[in-house]
Amino acid sequence: MLEVDKKEAHLLQKAIAEWEEDALITPQQANDLQKTWRIREADWQAITLYIFIAAVSCALMAFGSLVLDEKWIEVLRLKFSLPDGIIAALFAGLTIFLCLHGYRRQHRHPAYSLNRELFWLLPVLSIGVSVVYLGKSLQYMNGNYGIFWLLATACYGILGIILSSRLLWSATLLCLIPAYIKLTYFITTDKPYFWGMNLPCRMFLLAMIMLGLDFLFRNNRKYKRVEDISWAGGWLLLLLSGWLISIFGNSASWEEWQHVRQIQLLWWVALFTLLCGITILIGIKTNDSMVRDAGVLFLLLDMYTRYFEYLWDRTHKGLFFAILAVSFWWIGKLLERRMRKGKQKTAP
Numbered sequence: 001m002l003e004v005d006k007k008e009a010h011l012l013q014k015a016i017a018e019w020e021e022d023a024l025i026t027p028q029q030a031n032d033l034q035k036t037w038r039i040r041e042a043d044w045q046a047i048t049l050y051i052f053i054a055a056v057s058c059a060l061m062a063f064g065s066l067v068l069d070e071k072w073i074e075v076l077r078l079k080f081s082l083p084d085g086i087i088a089a090l091f092a093g094l095t096i097f098l099c100l101h102g103y104r105r106q107h108r109h110p111a112y113s114l115n116r117e118l119f120w121l122l123p124v125l126s127i128g129v130s131v132v133y134l135g136k137s138l139q140y141m142n143g144n145y146g147i148f149w150l151l152a153t154a155c156y157g158i159l160g161i162i163l164s165s166r167l168l169w170s171a172t173l174l175c176l177i178p179a180y181i182k183l184t185y186f187i188t189t190d191k192p193y194f195w196g197m198n199l200p201c202r203m204f205l206l207a208m209i210m211l212g213l214d215f216l217f218r219n220n221r222k223y224k225r226v227e228d229i230s231w232a233g234g235w236l237l238l239l240l241s242g243w244l245i246s247i248f249g250n251s252a253s254w255e256e257w258q259h260v261r262q263i264q265l266l267w268w269v270a271l272f273t274l275l276c277g278i279t280i281l282i283g284i285k286t287n288d289s290m291v292r293d294a295g296v297l298f299l300l301l302d303m304y305t306r307y308f309e310y311l312w313d314r315t316h317k318g319l320f321f322a323i324l325a326v327s328f329w330w331i332g333k334l335l336e337r338r339m340r341k342g343k344q345k346t347a348p
Contacts, residue, residue, distance in 0.1 A: 084137035091130035098123045099159060106163065120167045127155050146182030153179050161222050169226035173210075173233045180206050192252035200244035207238035232290055239279065239298040246272035247305065273302055 013034075020030040102119050109116065135141075135148040153175040160168035184194040184202055194202055211234040217223045218231075249265045276299040283292025 084133045088130045088133035088137060091126045091133065095123050095126040095130060095155075098126060099163065103163060117165065117167055120163070120165045123159065124156065124168060124171045127152060131155070144182075144186050146179050146184075146186050149175055149179035149182055160226060164222065164225045166226055166229060169229050173229065176210075177203075177206070177237070196250075198248070198250050198252055200241050200248060201250055203237060203241035204245060207234050207241055210234035211238065235279070235291055235294050239276070239294055242272045242275050243298055243301060243305070246302065269302075269306060273299070276302055 016025075016030050016033050019025045020027060025033070098119075102116070102123070105116060105119070131148050131152045134151075135145070141147055153172055156168050156172040156175060159165065160172050180202070181199070185191075188194050192198055197205065210230060214227060214230040214234055218227050246265070246269045249268050276295050279295030280292055280299065283289065283295055
């Protein structure tokens with residue numbers, strides 16, 4: 001007999017009731033289906049997730065205390081006269097051992113397991129230590145930290161694809177952003193513009209590249225296992241950078257932005273609002289709830305930002321929020337009407 005949690009049981013009951021109401025199944029069949037599952041007494045999946053979250057939190061704190069503090073590594077380095085390059089090589093060797101061990105475990109037990117996925121946290125941490133000490137041994141190539149962020153990104157990305165690890169791929173995307181920022185600043189010798197773009201505009205370009213590469217490789221069998229992470233990360237970065245551009249425009253510095261009149265940024269605001277609307281439409285057309293919800297969230301953020309920028313000292317607060325309430329009610333009504341029309345079209 002199938003065991004389900006309360007949320008899944010509610011969904012099954014609703015589906016069976018709707019099928020019976022639409023005469024797709026008989027009352028006897030509905031009764032038989034109700035007997036094919038039962039509600040599990042405890043949601044062990046949720047409990048297991050919380051336990052693993054606690055384990056990861058403790059592991060990260062232990063890593064911070066033992067490795068980032070560097071005291072025990074420095075003691076070993078001084079006692080055995082180990083240069084930074086040797087320490088980097090030792091942690092690289094540890095990474096190889098951990099990845100081989102994880103790869104064997106993955107082949108012995110191919111079914112997805114949260115325990116197996118969280119094991120990849122160990123290679124993530126060991127790669128980080130290895131890259132840091134490699135950078136120290138090379139004196140960070142005269143301050144070019146972006147190269148080492150990029151090296152870590154490449155390591156995480158290659159291993160994430162080969163090992164089909166969502167955790168390693170998440171680390172790839174998290175490292176890619178600082179690598180990109182540091183490299184652009186190093187190339188421009190810390191000047192505010194790179195190819196005529198300030199930092200938010202550069203991040204917008206990176207998000208476009210991420211979404212383009214995701215679209216290009218999404219049919220690849222290996223990449224498909226982590227494709228949704230890139231897709232979500234690309235859209236969130238695109239909307240976040242677009243929101244920052246709508247506030248700061250292409251200003252080079254805080255001082256320059258303070259001298260810019262808000263009216264001069266209106267076309268950036270219009271473009272960002274248009275971007276949110278396009279995002280919502282893409283989410284609805286492709287039935288992608290993540291894209292749709294992200295578009296709605298940033299549209300709300302856009303409206304609140306514009307209120308504090310242009311209307312905070314000029315309008316009554318109650319009137320403003322009343323207008324917002326009516327506008328969102330109207331949008332919700334339109335979407336609800338659209339959903340009803342869609343159901344009527346698909347109904348037999």
